[in-house]
Amino acid sequence: MTVAVREGLRNLGHAPSAPFAELDDAKVVQAFLDGRDRAFDELVSRYQVRLLNFIYRTVGDRERAEDLVQEVFIRIYRHLHRFDQSKKFSTWAYTIASNLAKNELRNRSRNPLVLFQTIKRNWEADHRPLQFEDSSSRPDDMFRKRHLRELVEQSVSQLPEHHRVVFVLRELEGKTYEEIAEITGCNLGTVKSRLNRARNNFATIIAPHLD
């Protein structure tokens, strides 16, 4: 094993390689396809945290999210030679991540009762009229959470899965509607509808706890 190869293995996922740090994703991908293995280190360094946070906010389990991020990189490594380099690498990586996250959530609901409840909740979330109950006087027995951080985390986790993915991609990852459509495989109208409902649900959960 050459010294250069050992260095590449040791540094995987930790320090970006200096020659590639200044390159855009497309050039890093091309460098890897040209046989420069350290270029893959650069891709891992760039995307590991972003993908982890996206998947974690979607599936709600940090350890499992890290496993899924590894799965994303394995698939990237396996299929990078097939990647259409006219497309954005970022969108492709997030598409893989989104599919794995959705599979994870689907696998969790294999219990027939859980599956039924999930389907029922998702249907209601899609068909409930958009409404926002303005209760300026909060019930006395309502628990008031003063810790906004816990509140917003819980609020996101309560969103139906297909709303949550779109919500996280837009509000946390800053993806455009068009990118979200490509990542989730939905049309623009569906993205807009789901985002609207996600925002409505999120605000409905949050509002009673704010001063």
Added chain:
Amino acid sequence: MNCCEFREKYSDFADGRLTSQEHSEAGAHLAVCAACRRFDAALRVGVDALRALPSVGVSRAFGVRLRRRLRDEFAVRLPVVARWSGAVGTLLLATTVGLLGWDMLEARAAHRERAAWLANGRNPAPLAVTDQVRSYVLPRPTPAEPRFEAFHPLNSILIVEEARPAVVGDRARLDIPAVWGGP
């Protein structure tokens, strides 16, 4: 614009995708409707708080685990090539994790050199193919070139494994498990 219409168009309003007239109408509704103002405020405060959450970082072992999984993944899937053990002629299976991982990276780094070498007739098409085995006839190893090597046609990754080939004259027949069903 009423509350229902405002809610329907809220995402376009928040993301600046309305026409200027629609945006004005939405803004006018917001100015007079306390409920929708509260909704808008709740969403903005909530999203700001969400964005302020600390970013989750990868564990310290993330890189090590990923390396190991990459080696295991490609070790399982890639075909094997016999390594001529010379005088000893023993049937050994190289450790796939370390050796195959090394081979994977080294092969990429030396891709052009190996491709040229293989073009000189050391990477023939398989003689016979079954569901379990691909049989190759390759030049018998020499002391100068002691190993059998081959590229997988799809991604040119070099795999080396030790096995006992059947030697016939100056050629040797290798039966390679067809472990890779393709990417």
